[in-house]
């Protein structure tokens with residue numbers, strides 16, 4: 316392992332860390348923020364295999380330990396996936412200037428940066444978030460005001476044609492969790508994910524019954540994390556899009572921002588390994 320994962324305080328450090336792994340960084344775009352030029356990268360590992368897990372992280376800059384934890388565990392993840400014959404498509408930090416500034420949106424404050432689709436309702440109204448079990452007619456992929464997300468969206472279009480078997484988006488949550496430190500957004504297969512959550516509960520307390528709000532396009536939707544630390548919510552995110560396109564195992568992992576890096580790494584590593592197992596035995 317040649318990995319270099321000293322103290323990571325900037326996007327440059329993070330990418331430098333990946334340069335010390337055995338994997339080539341592919342450029343999918345360049346953005347300029349605050350007079351700084353950022354190159355956007357992805358990594359494709361175990362490219363010869365068909366079954367695929369797509370990983371994204373770093374949408375929200377204040378959730379910086381999620382991308383750092385991914386780098387720390389990256390070699391383990393690749394080795395594990397290789398054994399199970401699973402290809403990985405990894406976007407290691409999608410909002411570099413937000414990461415550098417430790418702020419939610421990019422340096423130009425272009426937001427929202429995790430907004431990929433709109434639901435079209437029977438009356439023609441377009442909504443960014445649905446109430447529980449709400450019926451919609453179809454959905455549109457929408458452009459993002461955030462320039463780096465616009466480039467990401469362009470790059471993932473090819474992966475939407477043959478959707479990856481699984482997809483995980485690694486986030487964190489700042490504040491507002493009263494009852495625990497971890498939870499996850501899912502869309503279905505809750506018994507499978509409940510089993511994984513129980514495993515994670517040995518590392519950190521599961522947030523149960525916490526109330527959350529989603530504000531999308533002036534619509535406010537209230538929902539609650541369930542007893543198992545899971546939420547089913549269609550809110551137009553990248554995970555929602557891959558789910559709608561047919562990816563089978565789709566999860567957003569949330570860890571509290573105050574959690575130590577090692578714990579974040581341990582939790583996300585379990586999520587990723589479990590998804591690789593599910594994909595491999597599909």
Ligand SMILES: [Zn+2]
Pocket residue numbers: 374375378486487
């Ligand atoms: Zn987030």
